[in-house]
Amino acid sequence: MANLIGQSVKRVEDQRFITGQGRYTDDITLPNMTFAVLVRSPHAHAHVKNIDSSTAQNAPGVVGVFTGADLEAAGIGGLPCGWQVDFKNGDTMKEPPHPVLALGKVRHVGDPVAIVIAETRDQAADAAELVDVDYEVLDAVVNSVTATQDGAPQLFDDVPSNTAFDWALGDAEKTDAAFATASHVTTLEYTNQRLVTNAIEPRCAIGDYDASRDHYTLYSSTQNPHVIRLLMSAFVMGLPEHKVRVVSPDVGGGFGSKIFHYAEEVLTLWCSMQLKRPVKWTAQRSESFLTDAHGRDHITKAELALDTDGNITGLRAKTYANMGAYLSTFAPCVPTYLHGTLLQGLYTTPAVHVDVTAVFTNTTCVDALRGAGRPEATYLVERLVETAAHELGIDPAELRQKNFIPAFDGVEQPGYETQVALVYDSGDYAANFQKGLEKANYADLRLQQQAARKEGRLMGIGLSTFIEACGIAPSAVVGSLGARAGLFESAGVRVQPTGKVSVYTGSHSQGQGHDTTFAQVVGDQLGIPLDDVEIIHGDTEQVPFGMGTYGSRSLAVGGMAIMKSLDKVKEKGAKIAAHLLEAAEEDLDFADGQWTVKGTDQSIGFADVALTAYVPHNYPEGLEPGLEFTSFYDPANFTFPFGTHVAVVEVDPDTGQVSVERYVAVDDVGNIVNPMIVDGQVHGGVTHGIAQALLEGAIYDDDGQLLNGSFMDYPLPRADELPSFETDRTVTPCPHNALGVKGVGEAGTIAATPAIVNAVVDALWHLGVRDLQMPLTPQRVWQAIQDASA
Numbered sequence: 001m002a003n004l005i006g007q008s009v010k011r012v013e014d015q016r017f018i019t020g021q022g023r024y025t026d027d028i029t030l031p032n033m034t035f036a037v038l039v040r041s042p043h044a045h046a047h048v049k050n051i052d053s054s055t056a057q058n059a060p061g062v063v064g065v066f067t068g069a070d071l072e073a074a075g076i077g078g079l080p081c082g083w084q085v086d087f088k089n090g091d092t093m094k095e096p097p098h099p100v101l102a103l104g105k106v107r108h109v110g111d112p113v114a115i116v117i118a119e120t121r122d123q124a125a126d127a128a129e130l131v132d133v134d135y136e137v138l139d140a141v142v143n144s145v146t147a148t149q150d151g152a153p154q155l156f157d158d159v160p161s162n163t164a165f166d167w168a169l170g171d172a173e174k175t176d177a178a179f180a181t182a183s184h185v186t187t188l189e190y191t192n193q194r195l196v197t198n199a200i201e202p203r204c205a206i207g208d209y210d211a212s213r214d215h216y217t218l219y220s221s222t223q224n225p226h227v228i229r230l231l232m233s234a235f236v237m238g239l240p241e242h243k244v245r246v247v248s249p250d251v252g253g254g255f256g257s258k259i260f261h262y263a264e265e266v267l268t269l270w271c272s273m274q275l276k277r278p279v280k281w282t283a284q285r286s287e288s289f290l291t292d293a294h295g296r297d298h299i300t301k302a303e304l305a306l307d308t309d310g311n312i313t314g315l316r317a318k319t320y321a322n323m324g325a326y327l328s329t330f331a332p333c334v335p336t337y338l339h340g341t342l343l344q345g346l347y348t349t350p351a352v353h354v355d356v357t358a359v360f361t362n363t364t365c366v367d368a369l370r371g372a373g374r375p376e377a378t379y380l381v382e383r384l385v386e387t388a389a390h391e392l393g394i395d396p397a398e399l400r401q402k403n404f405i406p407a408f409d410g411v412e413q414p415g416y417e418t419q420v421a422l423v424y425d426s427g428d429y430a431a432n433f434q435k436g437l438e439k440a441n442y443a444d445l446r447l448q449q450q451a452a453r454k455e456g457r458l459m460g461i462g463l464s465t466f467i468e469a470c471g472i473a474p475s476a477v478v479g480s481l482g483a484r485a486g487l488f489e490s491a492g493v494r495v496q497p498t499g500k501v502s503v504y505t506g507s508h509s510q511g512q513g514h515d516t517t518f519a520q521v522v523g524d525q526l527g528i529p530l531d532d533v534e535i536i537h538g539d540t541e542q543v544p545f546g547m548g549t550y551g552s553r554s555l556a557v558g559g560m561a562i563m564k565s566l567d568k569v570k571e572k573g574a575k576i577a578a579h580l581l582e583a584a585e586e587d588l589d590f591a592d593g594q595w596t597v598k599g600t601d602q603s604i605g606f607a608d609v610a611l612t613a614y615v616p617h618n619y620p621e622g623l624e625p626g627l628e629f630t631s632f633y634d635p636a637n638f639t640f641p642f643g644t645h646v647a648v649v650e651v652d653p654d655t656g657q658v659s660v661e662r663y664v665a666v667d668d669v670g671n672i673v674n675p676m677i678v679d680g681q682v683h684g685g686v687t688h689g690i691a692q693a694l695l696e697g698a699i700y701d702d703d704g705q706l707l708n709g710s711f712m713d714y715p716l717p718r719a720d721e722l723p724s725f726e727t728d729r730t731v732t733p734c735p736h737n738a739l740g741v742k743g744v745g746e747a748g749t750i751a752a753t754p755a756i757v758n759a760v761v762d763a764l765w766h767l768g769v770r771d772l773q774m775p776l777t778p779q780r781v782w783q784a785i786q787d788a789s790a
């Protein structure tokens with residue numbers, strides 16, 4: 001149906017999910033299946049002196065126990081890193097081996113040491129207790145700054161100062177000069193704390209080797225099946241890729257943590273090959289806490305230079321990025337190309353410089369988590385701007401307005417070239433900000449704040465603007481920056497003889513509603529009902545290739561790959577229609593699923609053309625039968641959504657408890673396919689961002705034990721702690737994709753964290769509180785009030 005784009009169509013996949021009919025990896029039961037449990041290190045840093053698995057081998061139900069030595073003997077390699085960021089001096093990034101099962105040493109609590117496989121999961125768990133591992137415990141280091149200092153425990157013999165790489169971007173000299181002449185400098189030192197991802201569905205993998213065909217199937221709760229197949233077959237197991245199938249059925253949330261290639265994917269498949277039986281592993285929640293890649297964990301010093309008129313003249317930052325014990329699949333690009341490049345924010349800052357040191361510690365690996373680098377960048381910029389405004393006694397809204405990049409559409413006016421390597425596609429930041437202020441009724445909020453203070457109430461208003469880079473691209477550029485993968489997307493569109501359409505996309509939904517929005521794009525373009533479209537994803541044997549879902553890329557990149565195939569369908573369809581209508585192609589119009597000879601009532605429908613393509617009795621000479629195309633789309637640039645978020649909080653002076661009273665989000669994600677889904681994404685994202693500000697944070701002790709590795713100890717936000725979000729939009733289409741769309745999946749997370757912290761600091765500034773470290777627990781906030789009034 002025409003005009004499906006822009007409609008709030010209800011999610012077609014929700015019937016299945018809400019009625020409990022989703023099919024997740026753990027729902028799969030294969031004949032003769034066995035169950036795996038991993039023996040994991042209880043120590044953060046230790047030599048493994050001996051592993052005695054003889055008792056476990058003979059325990060009831062056990063069919064196999066394997067260790068790192070077995071894998072090494074079989075030639076199984078370590079898990080590869082997919083992005084190389086070299087040292088500033090040109091030295092190659094330190095990428096020590098990341099063994100699938102520990103070899104000689106363990107480097108974080110949860111590092112896998114052995115795998116036990118039995119007839120039932122309980123039997124495997126019981127036998128895993130019987131594997132006797134002799135550890136020589138070593139001192140651990142968990143803090144990324146401490147890890148670089150002399151005398152710190154060394155994780156790897158050949159990685160001095162535990163430093164994986166250092167990296168810088170921007171003009172250091174120009175930036176230092178801006179600071180030398182600044183009339184005001186704002187400085188913040190803080191930790192952007194480590195977060196655990198906590199998708200509802202724990203990770204799961206089933207390896208299924210079929211000896212009769214010498215064929216390997218991995219079922220995995222991954223966000224990107226094709227990339228896992230490539231890494232696992234070519235780089236870890238040395239298997240012919242065409243004999244490996246990766247199937248990722250429904251995925252119950254990923255938020256980044258299921259992008260990466262994990263040990264259990266290799267282990268279940270390899271063990272299945274040894275045992276000639278399927279092997280299933282499903283994470284217990286405590287394993288998810290210890291082994292799903294974590295996010296954030298930056299220790300940062302950030303500075304902003306301003307002149308006497310409140311113009312921002314420079315920004316510089318030094319960050320220590322904690323990588324955890326090994327380099328996870330995309331870890332190096334997160335604190336660098338997804339963080340440093342966003343430090344321009346929405347402002348004209350003429351000099352920006354960022355320096356990053358990436359450090360190994362005895363903690364779980366850190367990689368992309370919703371926003372991935374961009375929340376850290378936005379936090380840095382927006383906390384600085386807000387603090388500078390308070391220090392200078394300028395309204396934070398006014399300071400921002402003074403410094404916005406002027407509007408540009410990327411068509412008439414060129415894209416905006418930043419100081420930190422990006423070219424923003426299009427934006428009208430001031431207009432979006434104005435709408436945000438109006439929606440929040442900002443002027444009135446300030447009056448309410450004055451009144452509240454008179455009553456002894458601590459009301460705070462926090463602003464945050466943000467820009468993010470979605471749909472990382474183009475492949476040639478990211479390749480030159482160290483990506484070891486292309487970042488295009490593919491889509492096959494198969495028009496069936498009856499005119500129904502099957503779409504095979506490399507984007508893989510984990511809850512984002514692709515079955516609905518992609519079908520809307522197809523229905524809109526072909527003029528057919530939504531019900532006539534099926535979206536197929538998550539299976540390397542069905543979908544030609546794909547780069548998966550992350551970086552809010554699926555619509556802007558995956559959707560555009562579909563558009564390319566749809567264009568080819570329409571082009572070929574026009575040839576068939578012209579033949580049937582005995583007209584010239586250029587005399588035809590295509591609208592509402594009909595090709596019509598211009599100026600006549602002669603037309604033919606999409607389904608008739610489809611049927612003719614498969615029953616080509618009356619058919620254009622020389623034209624191939626069939627109506628099916630596969631396309632690959634490599635975008636010209638990122639898309640750059642942006643927005644303005646306003647948080648209103650009240651702080652209880654007696655307890656330090658923060659209550660979020662209002663939350664206004666005015667986002668610009670270009671054109672929109674489904675406003676309801678976009679709102680849902682903003683709601684989920686904002687919740688995630690608020691949770692970082694107020695609640696979440698992985699806490700390690702000095703021995704590298706995760707102290708809050710369970711839902712009893714690690715807080716997540718609940719609906720009754722959040723206000724009803726007030727969302728609105730401006731629309732600045734992306735100039736370089738035909739849909740004009742930008743990404744939305746991470747926007748809320750990026751903006752919300754600084755909005756909340758800014759609001760709480762705003763509530764307490766007049767008491768003398770100047771900064772607060774996240775998460776803003778009642779205890780921390782209460783203590784800050786006490787300290788300020790002492």
Ligand code: MCN
Binds near residue numbers: 370513681684742
């Ligand atoms: N959309 C739209 N119009 C736009 C932009 C997007 O209608 N202008 C729609 C899309 O078609 C899609 C949804 O909004 O249905 C999100 O699209 P997009 O921004 O392209 O993001 P992705 O689909 O690539 O999703 C990835 C993004 C990321 S990076 C994380 S992390 C995240 C997120 O999505 N993880 C999620 N949202 C999540 N939502 C759920 N339920 N679960 C997760 O794990």
